[in-house]
């Protein structure tokens with residue numbers, strides 16, 4: 029850590045992990061409801077649990093991105109954060125708004141549009157909050173001595189994510205138009221601007237962890253985000269197949285969304301190639317493991333499993349079934365949850381000055397959570413494919429089919445327990461670092477231990 | 486090399502230095518590490534002799550030196566960073582513009598595709614009720630939403646308005662012991678609005694969604710489909726058939742009714758329908774509000790089934806419960 033104000037990142041990371049834990053609790057509530065134990069139904073019906081689960085997901089990821097920005101931007105711009113007090117105020121207000129929103133969901137107060145359930149007045153608070161964040165980071169970057177591609181891509185991602193939130197607030201009477209613009213938020217976030225954020229963070233981590241030259245890494249970063257937008261913008265069409273929009277979206281959405289995996293494939297090849305090129309010489313190997321894992325799992329979850337149901341002829345049958353939930357879990361995990369966890373793994377020793385890299389707990393956390401998530405995805409895949417065949421191909425009644433696939437949710441819950449164990453270990457690892465401290469300040473490019481000798485492995 | 490004078494390297498330099506005791510691994514200039522313009526630029530490698538300046542070979546993972554020219558030459562042969570930036574900006578601009586153009590065209594076509602002329606005030610109110618209660622948190626509509634409860638796009642066409650109105654008043658009564666839905670205290674008017682909204686949704690041109698199940702025809706033995714008797718009255722089709730089947734067609738919550746005429750007399754049937762709970766407390770069948778004339782109509786229909794031979798094919802599914 030070179031700048032005092034980078035310490036603020038720690039609080040964003042800690043909040044993200046708290047929200048993640050809460051997200052999992054609500055995941056279990058839904059999982060148990062699906063195997064018949066819906067005892068909480070009078071207080072937390074399924075739609076409440078779901079809104080909380082997915083909103084917490086989005087909020088903890090945003091929290092993680094903001095933490096990453098507070099760590100990366102001062103270092104890239106080579107100066108302290110412009111208004112540290114604003115960063116604190118902004119984090120606290122974000123959490124307060126989040127908690128109020130989640131509270132509202134328990135009292136049937138929301139705007140029931142998937143992923144955008146936050147009640148309207150709170151929407152405006154979110155906008156103000158994000159503007160404060162962008163101003164703080166933006167001015168820091170602007171006044172900085174260095175404008176790197178990595179920091180610009182990261183900033184552009186965050187800025188466009190904020191702008192794209194606005195069409196989601198459009199109020200119309202036509203359900204089709206409503207859906208049309210809702211996807212400008214949901215799709216253009218996860219398959220557009222968030223990939224910029226992910227790419228920016230990944231590039232930063234690779235520069236630091238592999239030592240490969242910035243120029244090389246940033247060149248490939250441009251190619252990858254170029255591929256993202258080339259395919260992802262018109263790829264929005266894969267949500268416009270069956271919602272009352274013109275027929276041409278079937279082939280436009282089909283062709284362009286089928287190109288989307290290229291960006292994720294590029295990301296995976298890029299990360300692996302850079303780590304080979306630079307060698308795994310950095311002692312914080314767990315951070316590199318998370319970074320490479322992120323690139324690979326993002327390709328599997330978003331690229332491969334997205335491709336599996338993106339063509340209109342397939343999507344006609346899988347649209348709105350558990351196949352979508354299968355893809356949603358692994359894609360969010362691989363691309364966005366893992367990049368945040370990678371960033372935390374990298375930054376934590378630097379923020380706290382404790383070099384707990386590569387401990388057994390950290391490694392167990394990585395493998396347990398990833399195996400757990402893979403198994404969860406497998407269980408949802410089996411349930412989803414069975415649902416598609418029985419309900420969509422044979423035409424059996426919805427609830428009769430749900431009964432048939434109930435047993436797969438027992439498997440799903442066991443896998444989720446394994447996954448949760450992994451996250452618990454990660455949090456233990458996080459806590460063992462203690463709090464951030466100014467003693468960790470160092471002008472050195474890398475805070476490596478003085479006696480560190482690179483191991484030739 | 487700043488710190489080499491003192492014989493010690495800073496941590497950062499240590500990280501960048503050559504691996505001690507190792508000879509250059511890659512001497513092929515094309516595969517060598519292309520480093521040098523960035524962070525490590527201008528620093529000297531602490532292990533003299535391992536670098537071939539002439540060709541810019543930095544063969545053993547050394548991050549220290551490579552002249553800007555050599556670097557640019559090597560990396561620039563394929564694609565330069567500015568070309569990469571151009572690809573990003575150009576692609577984004579081009580496809581962003583195409584997307585906006587298609588959006589304009591979609592907005593032009595959507596009114597016709599969705600029959601906006603039928604989007605009345607009750608439909609708009611229904612949509613707000615739909616959102617205010619986050620129905621999408623369990624159901625899908627146009628295939629969007631959650632996967633816990635049935636797809637509702639064509640529910641009005643499938644179930645009919647009376648059934649939905651009855652169901653919304655007390656969902657659990659209609660599917661006892663099944664997955665639970667929240668019991669909302671909707672007024673009669675709100676229920677009307679919701680039905681108007683869902684009916685409007687059912688009329689939207691969804692380009693063939695939901696698809697007709699391709700295997701359905703193969704799964705139904707032909708003999709079963711010919712249910713005889715007089716045509717079923719509307720009240721039977723919209724309410725009773727949701728749970729009961731005749732000739733293999735209908736719901737599976739209650740028993741099939743093909744042979745109910747053998748088990749029950751006309752009077753028994755009438756009393757049963759009037760209030761099933763009174764005859765058999767705890768039964769899954771709810772009290773359905775009907776006029777006496779409607780009850781007569783239903784019983785007439787069920788008795789008329791006696792005139793048709795019982796279907797030869799096996800019953801499609803075992804009923805959840807019999808009322809015997």
Ligand code: HEM
Pocket residue numbers: 142214218219266267285286288289326330331333334335336337338339343346347348349352355356357359360363364628629630
């Ligand atoms: C990291 C990137 C991605 C994330 C986080 C993600 C996540 C999701 C989520 C949560 C949904 C459900 C949305 C809803 O129904 O409201 C979804 C739907 C979908 N995704 Fe992705 N996705 C990603 C990338 C991709 C890619 C690259 C493709 C295509 C190759 C893809 C194809 C699809 C399709 C076709 C659907 C619609 C499923 C349906 O019709 O029900 N996704 N995605």
Ligand code: HEM
Pocket residue numbers: 052053055056058059062078081082085352353354356357360361365441444445447448630631632633
């Ligand atoms: C303990 C672990 C978890 C459990 C038990 C769990 C369970 C569930 C359940 C039951 C659903 C609802 C599916 C439906 O509509 O029927 C759901 C939705 C969802 N969960 Fe999880 N979840 C867990 C962890 C996660 C994690 C770690 C992520 C992201 C990284 C995640 C992302 C999502 C998303 C995006 C959806 C919406 C999917 C869609 O609409 O297609 N979940 N989860």
Ligand SMILES: [Fe+2]
Pocket residue numbers: 215219263264266267
């Ligand atoms: Fe998408």
